[in-house]
Amino acid sequence: MKLALFDDHRLGVVDEAANGPVVVDVTDALGRPHDPDPLTAGWWRALARDYPRLREGLADAARTGEARPLDSVALHAPALNPSKIIACACNYADHVAEMHDVQERTLGGVESWMMNFDVFLKAPSSLSGPRDAIVLPEEIVAAGQEIHHESELVIVVGEGGTDIPEESALDHVFGYTLGLDITVRSAADRSRRKSYDTFSPLGPLLVTADEIGDPAGLEIRLDVNGEKRQDVRAADLLTPVPAIVSYASRMMTLLPGDLIFTGAPPGVGPIEPGDTLRSWIGGIGELALDVRRG
Template identity: 80%
Template sequence: MKLALFDDHRLGVVDETGESPRVVDVTEALGWPHDPDPLTAGWWRRLCRDFSRVRGRLAEAAAAGEGRPLASVRLRAPALNPSKIVACACNYADHVAEMHGVQERTLGGVESWMMNFDVFLKAPSSLSGPAEDIVLPSEIVEAGQEIHHESELVIVVGEGGTDIPEERALDHVLGYTLGLDITVRSAADRSRRKSYDTFSPLGPVLVTADEVGDAGGLEIWLDVNGGKRQHVNTRDLLTPVPAIVSYASHMMTLLPGDLIFTGAPPGVGAIVPGDTVHASITGVGALTLSVRRG
């Protein structure tokens, strides 16, 4: 099932069986009140936690509804006020190798501790949706610092948990979406460099785990102005999805609706005002975003 948040943060199911995709509003089928305010939208976290209980109702409402052309609605990021955004560092070997050159150029030397797999946090306020631009802070642009794109598979947590065993980790995954981890290259802490507003574009929809299937065999692409920058398969993740979920849950409780960015593929590079970024993941979807200066 493909779930979309659209317009006034309504819940939709995307139907791609016809000539063009349509979205059916299934908000009323949830069985609990819908709060359109994204800052207080506990209904979304409840959906993430209880999806298996309401999936049948949502499917029935989607089958009965007429739907609207997907192109006629304003898609929002398929996440509402997560308690945290967890992000993985150094999770593709070729990206680790390329970062030596990036750090030599931007920092004047290699920070060896940054070359190991680990997780860090991004501000939830950095989330943006498919209809929004990537906004580069004026002070960063004026300082001449590089701002890079990173295209990533993003895990959406369903039923949360603590100390989740790796062999049960996928039971805690609701689904997946596509995210960009926009990054200032500087000596500052990762969380600071990656948490500006619009630095976590997400979308276009949430695809449930059963529909995606094996998350360890997905192709990720990213182009800037039509030129290929990134292409990788998630089978090359050094720490695969089940291990990521388990690892993160051993240091912090994962709550329903939390997001986990799985790590940047090789091919990171600078974006500047006026660029157009197109990213896609097989079976998950695609984003086309404009870059502008704040």
């Protein structure tokens, strides 16, 4: 099932039609009053947790409801107020290799500890939607620091937990979406460099885990101004999705609706005001984002 958050933070099911993708409002099938405030919308986290029980009712509502063209609605990021955004570092071998040159250029030397797989946190306030611009902070641009794109597969946690075994980790995944981990290249802590407003664009849709199946087959691409920068498959992850979920859950309790960025593919590079980024994951969709100066 492909899900969207749109207009007044309504829940929609997206499908293909003869004239393009359409969305059907299935909010009422959740069986609870709708709270449009993203700061208090616990219904979203409940959906992430309870999707297996709600799936049939949502599918029935999608079959019988009124379909609207997807481009006629205001799309939001397909996540509401997650308790945390977890992100993976150094999860593609070729990206680890390229970071030696990036760090030599931007830091004047290689930080060896940064070349190992691990997880870190990004601020939930860095989330932005599929039709929002990426805003580069004025002071960072003025200082001449590089700001890079990182196009990533993002896990949306379903039933959370602690110390989740790797063999059952996919049972704790609600779905997947596409995200960009926008990054200032500096000596500052990762969480600081990656948590500016609009530095976690997300969308356009969330595709539930039962539709994706094995996420290893997903292709991830990113172009900047029509030039290909990144093109990998999730199968290239050094630490695959089940191991990521298990590893993260050993450090922090995963809660329904939490987001996990799975790591930057090789091909990272600077973005500048005026650029247009197009990022795509097969089966999930495309983000087309303009870059501007704050």
